[in-house]
Amino acid sequence: MRILEDFKEVFRKSNNALAQLIMINIAVFVVLNLLKVILHLSGSAPMFTKLQEFVMMSPDPSELLFKPWTLFSYGIVHMGILHILFNMIVLYWFGQIIMSYLGSQKLLNLYIYGVVAGGLMYLIGFNLVPYFQQQALGQAPLLLGASAGVLAVVVGAAVLLPEYTIHLMFLGPIKLKYIAAVYVFISIIQVIGDNSGGELAHLGGATLGYAYIRQLQHGRDLGRPLAWLFEKIKDLFSRPKIRVTHKNASYSFGTENVSGTRSRSEEKSANRIINQEEIDAILDKISEKGYDALSKEEKQMLFNASKK
Structure with missing residues (x-):
């Protein structure tokens, strides 16, 4: 199926978090809404309610304890x-x-941390603030939507x-600081409205977005644990490893298929005299951006160096 192949292609590409996030949201939207129609038409509406409770977040801490993924x-x-x-x-812009x-990676960090921060703000608000506690006395509103991550x-x-x-459109040129200020202001004045849970989450995401970038500007990347986790997950599905020593440290990266007929450019790359400075530069690039960020020539140079 071509649609499935297009979907896979988005996730094959490295450094493609924006397209991946949008595709995930769209895919979940399509699947859930199709299930909603099917289950309602078949007389199984309560089953869809259970499905919603399985993926949406409740303000009840005990629910989060047994369904931590909903955060x-x-x-x-x-x-x-x-x-x-x-x-x-808005996420695309x-x-x-x-x-x-x-x-x-920084975009992914902002989005995921923003979603988590929004969920925590929602949880805290509905359990500690009297106004929201009164709202939750009846049917506790379930939290859904990417808005917290987007606002981050x-x-x-x-x-x-x-x-x-x-x-x-219709407004002309506007600076980012004013757009963000309007977003936050709207969430503040609507926090006592019908969508108070969602607005709380927006404010949590906005707070995270501010804190994350300010820390980054001071040289502290709060997203390192998340980046490390994704690297470990990626390693589980990576290709066979070779090792090269660099500045008293060793780095692992996937091998390339160099058997069979080579192109003229590959032969030229293989026959070059590769010095340690070039290898150091390539390994620095891997450390900063990952192996997939290397050009074909750089990968070939690294492979040739590993055989020496």
């Missing part, structure tokens, strides 16, 4: 088409800015580049 899974769940459309458009200046990206971009200007 993240709620952030990729949308049921309304306008809800997902607006979130994905501001995610491109973060990707351009900080890279794919929006505020993060504004903190990183406050004077950066984008052109909005």
Whole structure:
């Protein structure tokens, strides 16, 4: 199926977090809404309610204890088409800015941490603030939507580049700091409205976005544990390893298929005299951006060096 192949292609590419996040949200939206129609038409509506409770977040701490994944899974769940459309458009706009200046991993860090921070703010608000506790006395509202993660990206971009200007339809050029300020202000004044849980999550995501970029500007990357986790997961599915020593440390990376007929450029690369400075530069690039960021020639040079 071509659609499935296109979906796989998005995830084969490295440094492609923005497209991957959008595709995941869209895929979950399509699957959940199709299941909703099917289960309702078949008279199994209560089953769909159970499914919602399985992936959306409850303000009840005991629910989170038995379903800890909902602290993240709620952030990729949308049921309304306008809800997902607006979130994905904003994520695309501001995610491109973060990707351009900080890279794919930092965008992923902002989004995931923003979702988690939003969920925690929602949980704290509905358990410690009297106004929200009164709201939860009846049917506790379940939390869903990517807005907390999206707002973390929006505020993060504004903190990183406050004077950066984008052109909005009907409004003209506006600086990022003003766009982020409007978003946060709207969430503050609507926090006592019908969507108070969602607005609490927005504020949690915004706070995280601000803190993450400010810490990054001071040389502290709060996303390192998350990046490490993703690297470990990636290693589980990586190709066979070879090792090269660099500056008294060794690094692992996937091997390339160099058997069979080589192209002229590959022969030229193989026959070059490779010095240690070139290898050090390549390994520094792996350390900063990952093995997949190397060019074909750099991979070949590294493979040739490993055989010496």
